[in-house]
Amino acid sequence: MQLMKSGFADRYHRVLPDQWSFFVSQWSSDKWQHISATNKANRAKVKFINTSGTKSFARLCEEERAKRGQYILQQTM
Structure with missing residues (x-):
């Protein structure tokens, strides 16, 4: 009430x-x-909380791939 x-x-x-x-x-x-x-x-x-901010994991993975020259799995981020 x-x-x-x-x-x-x-x-x-x-x-x-x-x-x-x-x-x-x-x-x-x-x-x-x-x-x-x-x-x-x-x-x-x-148990796992998304703390990547406004960027999606796909976008973060693509940015890491551009930096390192290899694909990064979401599980390793």
């Missing part, structure tokens, strides 16, 4: 009021909270 009270007041200016009220009621539902908790637990189990 706290999300509902604070959520309605903190509407993002690019979202229409009727859409915002739908989002807030959706996010505050028990079903959504359960899905959110499940996803949070699953993300905590991930």
Whole structure:
């Protein structure tokens, strides 16, 4: 209920009021909270985090190939 009270007041200016009220009621539902908790637990189990920034691994591999003159596997980066 706290999300509902604070959520309605903190509407993002690019979202229409009727859409915002739908989002807030959706996010505050028990079903959504359960899905959110499940996803949070699953993300905590991930062992490898992508830290390459905005460049894709394919782009990084291609840049390394250009530097070294040989293909680099993603697993070795």
